[in-house]
Amino acid sequence: MSNVHLTRAVQVLRDEVLDTVALGDRDPPGAEVFEALIRALSVGGDSVPGLDLTLHDAVARRLAWGDSEESVLADAELIFDRLMTSVDRAFREPADQMIVIEAATQVAVTVSRVVALAAVARAGRDRAARMREDMSQGQLKDVLEKQKVAIQRLEHELKEDFQ
Amino acid sequence: MRSAGDSHRGKVRRTNEDSLIVEPRMGLYAVLDGMGGANAGDVASQLARDTIRDFVMHRQHTLAPAALLEAAIVAGSTAVFTEAQNKTDRHGMGTTVVACLVVDPAHIVVCHVGDSRAYLLREGRLQAVTRDHTIVAELVERGLLTSEEAERHPYKNVLSRNLGAKAEARVDTVMLEVKPGDRLLLCSDGLYGFASAEAIQYLLGSGDDPKDVARDLIELALRGGGGDNVSTIVIETAPAAPSSSQVVRTSGARTWWQHRRHFLDAASEGGLADNPIVSGLPPHEALELVALSLCQAIYHDLEKSTGVNVWTFAQNLASGWFQRGGEWEAIRGLVDILAASAHAVVAEIRGADPALGFLIDVAVSRALIVVELALGGLLAERLRQVDADLVELYTIELDTTMHDATSSGSHDAMVIAEPSASDASREPAARDSAGTITALTSRESLATIDAPALRESMSTFTSLTAPEAAATIAELDASDSDAGTTTAMERISFDDPEPDREPPPSEPVAARDARPTPPPPPPRAMPPPVPARAAPPPVPARVGARNLSADAAAHAASGGGLRPLVRTADTERVERFSELSIERATIPFLRPDRPVTNAGEPAEVLSAIAQVMILARGRISPRARLLEQVLAALDNVASDSAGNFAAAVLAARELYGVRSVDNVGVMPLFDALDQARILVAASVHQLRAPQLLRVRVLRALSTAHQRLVGATTGLVLEAVAPFSDRLRESQGLTGELRDAVAKAERRRAHLERRFATIVDSSLPWGTRGTTEW
Numbered sequence: 001m002s003n004v005h006l007t008r009a010v011q012v013l014r015d016e017v018l019d020t021v022a023l024g025d026r027d028p029p030g031a032e033v034f035e036a037l038i039r040a041l042s043v044g045g046d047s048v049p050g051l052d053l054t055l056h057d058a059v060a061r062r063l064a065w066g067d068s069e070e071s072v073l074a075d076a077e078l079i080f081d082r083l084m085t086s087v088d089r090a091f092r093e094p095a096d097q098m099i100v101i102e103a104a105t106q107v108a109v110t111v112s113r114v115v116a117l118a119a120v121a122r123a124g125r126d127r128a129a130r131m132r133e134d135m136s137q138g139q140l141k142d143v144l145e146k147q148k149v150a151i152q153r154l155e156h157e158l159k160e161d162f163q
Numbered sequence: 164m165r166s167a168g169d170s171h172r173g174k175v176r177r178t179n180e181d182s183l184i185v186e187p188r189m190g191l192y193a194v195l196d197g198m199g200g201a202n203a204g205d206v207a208s209q210l211a212r213d214t215i216r217d218f219v220m221h222r223q224h225t226l227a228p229a230a231l232l233e234a235a236i237v238a239g240s241t242a243v244f245t246e247a248q249n250k251t252d253r254h255g256m257g258t259t260v261v262a263c264l265v266v267d268p269a270h271i272v273v274c275h276v277g278d279s280r281a282y283l284l285r286e287g288r289l290q291a292v293t294r295d296h297t298i299v300a301e302l303v304e305r306g307l308l309t310s311e312e313a314e315r316h317p318y319k320n321v322l323s324r325n326l327g328a329k330a331e332a333r334v335d336t337v338m339l340e341v342k343p344g345d346r347l348l349l350c351s352d353g354l355y356g357f358a359s360a361e362a363i364q365y366l367l368g369s370g371d372d373p374k375d376v377a378r379d380l381i382e383l384a385l386r387g388g389g390g391d392n393v394s395t396i397v398i399e400t401a402p403a404a405p406s407s408s409q410v411v412r413t414s415g416a417r418t419w420w421q422h423r424r425h426f427l428d429a430a431s432e433g434g435l436a437d438n439p440i441v442s443g444l445p446p447h448e449a450l451e452l453v454a455l456s457l458c459q460a461i462y463h464d465l466e467k468s469t470g471v472n473v474w475t476f477a478q479n480l481a482s483g484w485f486q487r488g489g490e491w492e493a494i495r496g497l498v499d500i501l502a503a504s505a506h507a508v509v510a511e512i513r514g515a516d517p518a519l520g521f522l523i524d525v526a527v528s529r530a531l532i533v534v535e536l537a538l539g540g541l542l543a544e545r546l547r548q549v550d551a552d553l554v555e556l557y558t559i560e561l562d563t564t565m566h567d568a569t570s571s572g573s574h575d576a577m578v579i580a581e582p583s584a585s586d587a588s589r590e591p592a593a594r595d596s597a598g599t600i601t602a603l604t605s606r607e608s609l610a611t612i613d614a615p616a617l618r619e620s621m622s623t624f625t626s627l628t629a630p631e632a633a634a635t636i637a638e639l640d641a642s643d644s645d646a647g648t649t650t651a652m653e654r655i656s657f658d659d660p661e662p663d664r665e666p667p668p669s670e671p672v673a674a675r676d677a678r679p680t681p682p683p684p685p686p687r688a689m690p691p692p693v694p695a696r697a698a699p700p701p702v703p704a705r706v707g708a709r710n711l712s713a714d715a716a717a718h719a720a721s722g723g724g725l726r727p728l729v730r731t732a733d734t735e736r737v738e739r740f741s742e743l744s745i746e747r748a749t750i751p752f753l754r755p756d757r758p759v760t761n762a763g764e765p766a767e768v769l770s771a772i773a774q775v776m777i778l779a780r781g782r783i784s785p786r787a788r789l790l791e792q793v794l795a796a797l798d799n800v801a802s803d804s805a806g807n808f809a810a811a812v813l814a815a816r817e818l819y820g821v822r823s824v825d826n827v828g829v830m831p832l833f834d835a836l837d838q839a840r841i842l843v844a845a846s847v848h849q850l851r852a853p854q855l856l857r858v859r860v861l862r863a864l865s866t867a868h869q870r871l872v873g874a875t876t877g878l879v880l881e882a883v884a885p886f887s888d889r890l891r892e893s894q895g896l897t898g899e900l901r902d903a904v905a906k907a908e909r910r911r912a913h914l915e916r917r918f919a920t921i922v923d924s925s926l927p928w929g930t931r932g933t934t935e936w
Contacts, residue, residue: 009636034658066386069457069876069880070877070880073876073877073880076873077873078868080866080869082866083864084698084862084866086686088862094854094855094857094858097855097858097862098847098848098857098858098861101858101861101862101865102844102861102865104865105840105844105865105868105869106840108868108869108872108873109833109836109840109868109872110837110838110864112833112872112873112876113833113837113872113876115876115880116829116833116875116876116880117826117829117830117833117878117881119879119880120825120826120829121860122883122884122887123824123825123882123886123887124825124882124888126883126886126887126890127354127890128885129890130310130886130889130890130893133890133893133894133896133897134304134306134307134893135306136627136900137304137306137893137895137896137897138304138305138306138307138901139305139306140897140900140901140903141304141305141900141905142252142305143280143904143905144900144904144907145905147904147908147910147911148907149905150911151911151914152913153912154911154914154918155914157918158917158918158921
């Protein structure tokens with residue numbers, strides 16, 4: 001089967017793999033993984049230009065909407081498992097099955113790497129934010145000390161005035 | 164609580180200026196690090212030590228714990244300061260202190276001044292309890308220095324606080340809520356200045372006695388240079404009660420292993436050496452090879468709370484035996500002997516220690532269930548094979564029959580074909596010149612016969628034992644004869660129904676004569692119930708089915724292939740049927756669409772996976788160790804018969820090791836995982852195996868790869884989680900500080916307003932802004 005036909009054959013499995021009947025067809029969880037698979041199949045080869053970037057964008061979008069990295073990872077795993085089952089059923093030719101399985105593995109590895117890098121980047125941001133927090137705390141403590149001194153002075157002066 | 168302390172002068176200093184308080188009765192522990200030249204440092208630390216200890220001893224019933232310890236430290240500072248003022252040669256002496264007072268088993272007060280530290284080890288993680296009172300640390304706290312700059316700062320050891328500099332001391336106090344199993348470490352800077360936090364964490368979490376840990380920590384600092392006096396105190400809270408799984412993993416596994424001799428004896432008495440599987444082996448060797456291996460597998464599974472070893476043992480044993488053409492009964496008998504031996508050992512353990520025995524009983528029973536599951540998986544696979552063989556055999560029979568019917572339209576066979584127009588005029592005829600009765604008498608009966616019905620009938624027979632099958636055939640024959648109709652079963656024939664008929668020309672007489680004559684089926688009064696079975700799946704192209712089908716095909720091609728349709732309960736036919744298909748016990752509920760267990764990958768796939776791994780390893784450079792590790796991990800996960808995620812997580816944890824949480828630490832790992840993916844895929848293509856097998860191997864390896872990278876990413880997520888937690892804590896603290904500043908600002912504004920009002924009213928011209936001239 002040619003690449004074009006293979007890609008179309010996999011696209012037919014979209015509803016089944018993404019379980020759109022249960023979840024609706026508007027960006028069901030894991031849709032980015034399936035789209036990446038289609039892309040990998042349509043381009044072919046071991047190295048897919050742009051696959052990393054596409055997945056990075058898709059994962060970043062999901063994270064920006066509040067999904068956790070764990071949920072992205074779990075969705076990818078679910079899609080992978082469903083795809084394995086569907087491929088076994090839907091493709092008769094072993095060679096076609098192997099192509100799809102290889103592409104699915106590639107996408108799975110890429111998704112994991114993208115999620116891991118996103119997590120590492122978040123850790124870096126958190127580390128920097130914590131340093132800023134520490135600096136802010138230092139400044140606030142200075143301000144607080146000055147305020148305490150001023151308050152003590154004012155209280156003292158008020159006390160003397162009353163006397 | 165257990166506790167211990169130790170101190171050493173180090174490799175450079177000539178005197179030890181550190182002092183310790185280890186008073187388990189009072190619950191008081193302290194490390195003091197003296198400073199000041201001319202023997203003044205040790206004087207300061209000892210003076211402070213004695214003062215603190217005496218203060219706590221005499222006032223412990225009058226003050227609350229935190230106030231008591233703080234007051235004791237302040238008293239120590241006063242004593243040192245006074246001593247330094249009175250004696251000029253001791254001027255400037257001082258000491259640091261980190262002290263703790265056990266309030267109750269769940270609470271400990273920690274107070275400190277200076278740079279002696281307290282660490283808490285909880286669930287394997289080391290946390291700093293105190294913050295150094297150094298000038299540099301305070302600059303970092305104020306945001307004037309970064310942590311990196313502080314590490315290189317020339318004054319990083321200059322204290323901002325100590326005991327003895329002033330009559331009073333500012334003490335930092337922390338109330339710790341401790342949990343069972345926690346360990347608290349008090350130490351001087353001679354430890355953490357010469358030993359890494361990771362090494363301290365490792366030793367503190369080793370589980371050794373506190374006394375040994377305290378000594379080992381000092382050894383660690385000495386190995387790191389020992390440039391300063393080093394003192395340590397280790398306090399361990401009461402350990403948590405071990406969980407049942409911990410008991411099984413430790414004392415349970417050990418006890419089981421100690422009873423291995425009894426296990427072997429019981430297996431020997433049970434007749435293990437007589438089993439056909441080990442026939443030919445000397446009895447002691449048979450025992451060691453089978454019983455000791457299982458005993459060892461159970462031991463390792465108890466130790467690691469898994470079932471992998473036992474599963475592997477059972478799979479290897481049974482699949483090896485089946486491959487040699489062994490019978491099921493032998494395996495069953497062997498496993499029964501081993502199970503009985505295991506129960507005998509468990510009974511003995513229960514007699515000696517009922518509580519431990521109960522836990523081991525549960526764990527060993529679980530292991531034996533895993534053995535049964537492994538055997539069940541293999542059995543299911545074999546039954547599916549038989550089922551497929553039967554279906555294929557039937558298909559060949561059908562094809563042959565149709566071919567002959569259409570080519571000759573004569574002689575001694577049934578015809579199953581689509582009815583044609585000419586059939587309408589065909590007279591019912593009894594054919595079969597050799598005397599075989601044919602049953603096709605009407606066009607209607609032809610139309611009613613279809614393949615699914617026949618398949619269903621065939622499937623029915625796979626669930627029956629040989630005698631049952633024979634009786635059922637006879638029953639059906641009899642009932643059909645009575646009814647005068649033709650059913651699907653009537654068209655099933657597997658051999659020449661007439662023993663006295665002349666053999667076909669191509670079949671040698673000798674061969675025919677050599678064929679054993681099976682005994683007749685046992686009489687049966689009542690027909691057995693025929694379970695309703697779903698239609699089997701479409702005929703699969705199974706490698707294993709070739710022998711049977713080839714047999715039938717050869718027979719058909721030899722000219723004797725037209726297997727006549729029979730309506731009588733022919734003995735030879737039935738036995739032939741039994742011989743071909745139903746020669747072993749079958750389990751009706753084991754169907755391909757309803758796997759009762761996850762049997763893992765079959766042996767042929769596992770073997771192919773091993774070959775793929777060899778090919779993949781041959782393609783990598785010897786220096787690519789990470790890639791080699793990834794391949795080994797992948798091999799482990801793919802070969803994991805249990806098919807669960809535990810193997811992936813374990814492999815990923817081993818692979819992940821200790822890595823920094825940044826791109827430099829994480830990226831190489833994922834690069835290696837990606838390279839391994841490409842290597843493995845290429846190696847699968849290189850594998851010399853049928854394409855279907857290659858697909859299965861690729862699928863197994865891909866699934867393993869996905870599990871491995873998923874588990875690795877999970878570890879990365881686990882590693883980055885503390886960064887977010889710490890940020891949240893810090894943000895909370897900032898928020899509190901902002902609130903405090905806002906509150907102080909309001910207070911100040913209020914006071915200023917009041918002050919301004921008073922000032923204005925005291926002026927001669929009255930209130931500000933309303934000057935009257």
